[in-house]
Amino acid sequence: MGLGQLLMWDAYFFSVFAQARNLEEFSATATSAVRDLGFDYYAYGMCSTTPFMRPKTYLYSNYSSEWIYRYQTMNYAVVDPTVKHSKVSSVPILWSDELFKGCPDLWTEARDSDLRHGLAQPSFNERGRVGILSLARRDRAISPKEFEDLKPATKAFASAAHEKLSELEREAGVFSDDVEFTGRERDILLWTADGKTSEEIGVILGVCTDTINYHLKNVQRKIGANNRVQAVSYAVALGYI
Numbered sequence: 001m002g003l004g005q006l007l008m009w010d011a012y013f014f015s016v017f018a019q020a021r022n023l024e025e026f027s028a029t030a031t032s033a034v035r036d037l038g039f040d041y042y043a044y045g046m047c048s049t050t051p052f053m054r055p056k057t058y059l060y061s062n063y064s065s066e067w068i069y070r071y072q073t074m075n076y077a078v079v080d081p082t083v084k085h086s087k088v089s090s091v092p093i094l095w096s097d098e099l100f101k102g103c104p105d106l107w108t109e110a111r112d113s114d115l116r117h118g119l120a121q122p123s124f125n126e127r128g129r130v131g132i133l134s135l136a137r138r139d140r141a142i143s144p145k146e147f148e149d150l151k152p153a154t155k156a157f158a159s160a161a162h163e164k165l166s167e168l169e170r171e172a173g174v175f176s177d178d179v180e181f182t183g184r185e186r187d188i189l190l191w192t193a194d195g196k197t198s199e200e201i202g203v204i205l206g207v208c209t210d211t212i213n214y215h216l217k218n219v220q221r222k223i224g225a226n227n228r229v230q231a232v233s234y235a236v237a238l239g240y241i
Helices: 003-018 023-036 065-073 081-086 104-112 144-172 183-193 198-205 209-223 228-237
Strands: 041-047 057-061 117-124 130-137
Touching: 003 023, 003 144, 023 041, 023 057, 023 144, 041 144, 057 065, 057 144, 065 104, 081 117, 081 130, 117 144, 130 144, 183 198, 183 209, 183 228, 198 209, 209 228
Parallel strands: none
Antiparallel strands: 041 057, 041 130, 117 130
């Protein structure tokens, strides 16, 4: 993948998506862009880093509503090999019979919904939030050469989509993965991560234990944790410490 080619696609997709003022306009723009790449359908799924066992997920696509309902009802994300791949790799992956051999029902139903040939491109943001771009079409298999040629475009598409969707979600109040801690909260979180008790942190910072616990409660509320152990775990996973 040439750097110049990737930068060209980066500039193109970021400029294209910059024009979208809301999620509806993003969908129309993405549909047009994906057709320019020779595909019929796109889907962009975003998954929060936390909570670990039940992360929040959002899907934006021009897939049929029937297929989306079926996919969600059957909880296919749990067995979908492209989702599993995207949690551990940033490398694009091509759909194939071999890839989906462990979930034949998913593969059969996807093909019955005209999602016969496709690929998936993972992406991540600075908070570790996972995204996955899927491009699909009804006819014409993706050759190894086409797949290789598409890599700069799909990587740029996924990166630009991830950034724009995150921005639109924050504006719409759908989702935000940014948390702002005060200086005192951050200090207390770091000392807690080092295994210090509230009493010990109070001595270090020269304040009473109740003040430390007050700030810890604020940290837990902001990061969506139920206790200090979970708060530290989430803060590490999200890159705050």
